[in-house]
Amino acid sequence: MSLTTPEAFERLQHACTPVLDAAGFMAGEQAEPRYCTDWSGGTGRPLAVLRPRDPQETARLLRILHGLRQPLVIQGGMTGLVGACVPQPGEVVLSLERLRSIEAFDAQAGTLTVQAGVPLETVQQYAEARGWMFPVDIGSRGSCQIGGIIATNAGGNRVLRHGMTRQSVLGLEVVLSDGTVLSRMGQALKDNAGYDLKHNFIGSEGTLGVITRAVLVLQPLPATHLTALVSVNGFDSVRKLLSLCRQRLGAGLCSFEVMWRDYFDAVTVGLATGRSPFEEPGTHLILVEFMGNTPDTDTATFEAAMEVALEQLPSAQIVLAQSLAEAAQLWAIRDAAGEAARAIGPWAGFDVSLSPDHMERWVQAVHDQLRRDGYDALQTYGHLGDGNLHLVIGHVHGAGAREQVADLVHRSIGALGGSISGEHGIGISKKHHLGYCRSDAEIAMMRSLKQTLDPRQLLNRGRVIDLPATL
Ligand SMILES: Cc1cc2nc3c(=O)[nH]c(=O)nc-3n(C[C@H](O)[C@H](O)[C@H](O)COP(=O)(O)OP(=O)(O)OC[C@H]3O[C@@H](n4cnc5c(N)ncnc54)[C@H](O)[C@@H]3O)c2cc1C
Structure with a gap:
């Protein structure tokens, strides 16, 4: 009660x-x-x-x-x-907004100990000022907090190279619903003493415990930061480009962000945010980002990879950013996602993931069905290297229409073995569709965990999963 x-x-x-x-x-x-x-x-x-x-x-x-x-x-x-x-x-x-202390910086180990309410951008700036980088980067960086990105296991633009937030968390302190403090502020990468409990809380969306402190893993600040915008025709060329970039750029490949023409035009023509550098853009536009620590050769490596792309992909057009300011202009097109969605409101946004093998077929089938249902304001983009795709559907009026499009998107993605959430989580709004991508046994195990850690169901009740009546 x-x-x-x-x-x-x-x-x-x-x-x-x-x-x-x-x-x-x-x-x-x-x-x-x-x-x-x-x-x-x-x-x-x-x-x-x-x-x-x-x-x-x-x-x-x-x-x-x-x-x-x-x-x-x-x-x-x-x-x-x-x-x-x-x-x-x-x-x-x-x-958690008052838990704002950066408690410790270890310059040798490259770790940062912070409280949960520190904004992501503050952590990024603090690390950069000391020659390090915190690699998690998402559009909401100015507002979202370390506790929030850990609780949601946030992704973002650099997952391809540095993984989801989980990969950047070395230690964690969590308070359980009864006030018990689980503090494992580990400083060593290797620690196999029993279960690694922190992973239960990372991505649990606040349903299992309150994150209060974390030890974050930093990466050396890259010396070079290179960006290209590539235009190609056909999804097959997108996949070939990804494979080529992986092979040629190795660990330096940080981002591979794909924008379908519907999104690219909505931003560059509709919003006039950013400008297309191509007179005739292809069907897909890709932002390729490379970060390296070998300044003498990084630019040559990157340019050579782009030259090979031009040779091997007949439809390719490539613009190389000549400065960080030019790179920022190109990224502004991708970063305008929130603004672009609001321009076709009321909108419904989806954040699915699936194997790149199925992606083109799925996008085509869902686009076709949505258009048949009268939805033609679509925006499609994603972090392709991670199999993560965002689909925004405009002019979705009312709860009935919202549920109809959600069911189409989530049911079809589940049928292909994909996930109804690549990054944003389940929360309340996707809870009733969790069964499209998780088995009964998996959901039963989630319930069992919740029951064990929060038997009175006090923390974020009714988010992610439902349990029978409380004790
Ligand atoms: C413009 C924009 C761009 C975005 N881009 C991305 C993106 O690229 N990738 C991505 O993954 N997400 C993205 N998001 C979604 C969102 O920013 C992330 O989910 C972010 O991690 C949420 O952090 P927050 O601090 O705002 O958490 P909140 O929104 O406050 O909370 C999110 C969840 O975490 C729980 N929570 C928050 N703090 C704690 C804590 N200390 N302990 C336990 N539980 C907690 C909450 O109860 C809730 O369930 C974007 C959002 C916006 C608005």
């Missing part, structure tokens, strides 16, 4: 305020809009907003909420796209 009566609110306030300072407790009706909505657009008013100052205070609060059997929604930077952070009736908000 959650607390919803005035008496229950008073009980909550009475229990929490001794732990918190004046800025740490806010009644729900006074909560600013930013605690009531995330990027999914859903809204809800919490019973109260709790803003602990540090990990210890967070653990004390969780012990109190556990005693009160009070459900809570965990909020990071609120840039999630699956509605997980929107307060549901009777929930309190636990915001």
Whole structure:
């Protein structure tokens, strides 16, 4: 049972305020809009907003909420796209935004120990100023937090080279729903002493524990940073280009971002954000990014690879960025995804993944079906090297239409062995489709984990999976 009566609110306030300072407790009706909505657009008013100052205070609060059997929604930077952070009736908000300390930097090991509420961009800038790079990079970098990117196992533009967020987390501190602190702030890459528990929490979308601190793995800051925009005709050429780049550029290949013409035109012509450098762009436009640490030869290696692409792919046209400013202009086309989607609102966005072997066939079939159903404002782009594809469908009016297009996309991707979420997670909005890409046995195991770690179902209840009634 959650607390919803005035008496229950008073009980909550009475229990929490001794732990918190004046800025740490806010009644729900006074909560600013930013605690009531995330990027999914859903809204809800919490019973109260709790803003602990540090990990210890967070653990004390969780012990109190556990005693009160009070459900809570965990909020990071609120840039999630699956509605997980929107307060549901009777929930309190636990915001990590005040856990902002960068606790330690190890210049020898290349690690950074940070609290959960530090924004991603702050971590990136801190590392760069010291000759290192934190490789996770996503469009919401200015707002999303380290706790949020770990809880969602965020992907982004550099997964091809550096993996998902999971690969950049060496140690993790988590508070369980009853206030127990699991702290394994590991500093060694090798540690096989039993189960590596941190992986249960990475990508669990706040359903299993509250992330309070992390040890992040940094990479040496690359000396060279080269970008090309390649235009080709036909998906087959896209795949050949990827294979060629992998072979020629090796570990230096950081990004391989594909934009279908529907997206490219929507940005360069529709929005006039960025400009197409090609008079006649092909069917697919690819941003290839190379980062290296051998300045004497990196440019020659990259240019040689692009020359081979021109020789082997008859339809290819290539523009090499001559400076970081020119590279930024090319990336602006890819980074305008949010703006482009809003221009065809109300829109429904999908973030699927599947084997590149099936990708062209799937895109074609889904596009055809959507057009037959009257949806012709489509935008298609993705991190092809990772099998991750984004599809935005415009002019989707009403909940019925939204469900119809979601069912088409998710059912068909599941049928091909793909996933209904490459990056953004399941949250609330995709929960009812989880069975399209996860077996009954897998979902039963997820439920069992939730039951074990949070038997009262207090953390992010109803996100990712549903459980039977609470204890
Ligand atoms: C413009 C834009 C571009 C984006 N690009 C990408 C992209 O390229 N790749 C990608 O993967 N995602 C992308 N996203 C989605 C989103 O930014 C990521 O999911 C991000 O990791 C969320 O971080 P956050 O701090 O905003 O988390 P929130 O939105 O606040 O929360 C997300 C989930 O994590 C949980 N959570 C947050 N903090 C904690 C914590 N400390 N402990 C436990 N649980 C927690 C929440 O309860 C919720 O379930 C994009 C979003 C936008 C708006």
